[in-house]
Amino acid sequence: MKKIILTLGLWCGVATVGQAKTPRVDWGIDVIPMPVKFELKGGSLDAAGVKPVCRRDKSVPAEGYRLSVTPDGVEIVSSSDAGEFYARQTLRQLPRAGRIPCCEIEDAPKYPYRGVMIDEGRHFFGKAFMLKTLELMARYKFNT
Numbered sequence: 001m002k003k004i005i006l007t008l009g010l011w012c013g014v015a016t017v018g019q020a021k022t023p024r025v026d027w028g029i030d031v032i033p034m035p036v037k038f039e040l041k042g043g044s045l046d047a048a049g050v051k052p053v054c055r056r057d058k059s060v061p062a063e064g065y066r067l068s069v070t071p072d073g074v075e076i077v078s079s080s081d082a083g084e085f086y087a088r089q090t091l092r093q094l095p096r097a098g099r100i101p102c103c104e105i106e107d108a109p110k111y112p113y114r115g116v117m118i119d120e121g122r123h124f125f126g127k128a129f130m131l132k133t134l135e136l137m138a139r140y141k142f143n144t
Contacts, residue, residue, distance in 0.1 A: 031093045035107035043102040047095040052076045064108030086141050114142045
């Protein structure tokens, strides 16, 4: 029993030390996952009826995007449809009290594979749960 407790204690200590090496940067926004680069500008934009202008740029990494919010509107720059989709998901998370803060966001996935494993065969969750899970995966930019 002492060996088990000692092993758990050491493992928890190692896990805590590992977390301290990568501090979380708080940009002052609630976007999941946090973007690689975020710069808050002055002002805001009314969230009602926002239609982003989208364009392609091959210099942007695969599945990456640049999102620019100004008082005049929203611009999305991406190299693919996936990047544009992820930018729109970020844009969905930005409004607070009907306003979108003016900002510049650059983001690209850290890993090429981002997914969730659900064992539907062993634990039946049902159709409604699976549809909600898929919706959340899209919102939080999982790609598989």
